[in-house]
């Protein structure tokens with residue numbers, strides 16, 4: 001595994017996508033997704049300047065973060081997977097932001113357990129896939145209003161996981177729809193784009209891309 005080489009490639013591709021879309025690369029935050037990744041390569045990524053990391057399971061993060069020393073505290077950790085209600089409290093101890101809030105009920109639990117003002121993203125199931133978490137587009141505005149009224153949460157934006165397709169161009173309308181929704185809600189952040197489709201996501205306005213395999217290798221799922 002060549003974390004350093006992979007990161008250089010990913011960063012070059014982010015820059016190229018920004019250039020093509022007339023965007024400042026500083027406006028796109030790279031979140032390295034470390035699920036199933038051992039501490040060694042995570043520390044290596046930190047050494048290469050990565051300051052945002054994401055995990056999709058509380059249990060895995062609870063085991064891994066204590067092994068990462070200062071990287072656990074000096075980097076920003078994002079929860080990006082479905083969060084069960086009974087793990088909301090633990091998630092707030094481990095993560096700085098919860099990027100996968102998929103119900104008002106979960107937001108309410110996070111609000112009641114929050115130790116500090118916690119940044120959150122609302123996850124939207126843009127394509128309406130039954131296998132995916134996230135609120136339907138038509139419920140987003142109402143949910144956003146309710147979450148905005150929660151004093152311990154800071155609603156920063158929207159997140160989506162696009163359908164898995166062979167051609168990233170097929171998911172471009174999903175990214176565009178999420179950006180339009182984000183704009184209509186007046187929010188700053190847009191977390192979309194993974195290893196296979198982040199360039200299209202950046203062209204459509206992503207402010208955070210979540211990349212796992214592109215950095216740490218691994219099979220295409």
Ligand SMILES: *Cc1c(COP(=O)(O)O)cnc(C)c1O
Nearest residue numbers: 033056080194195210211212213
């Ligand atoms: C695994 C995962 C990613 C990264 O996926 P890759 O295809 O490995 O880049 C991004 N977002 C979420 C929510 C994930 O679970």
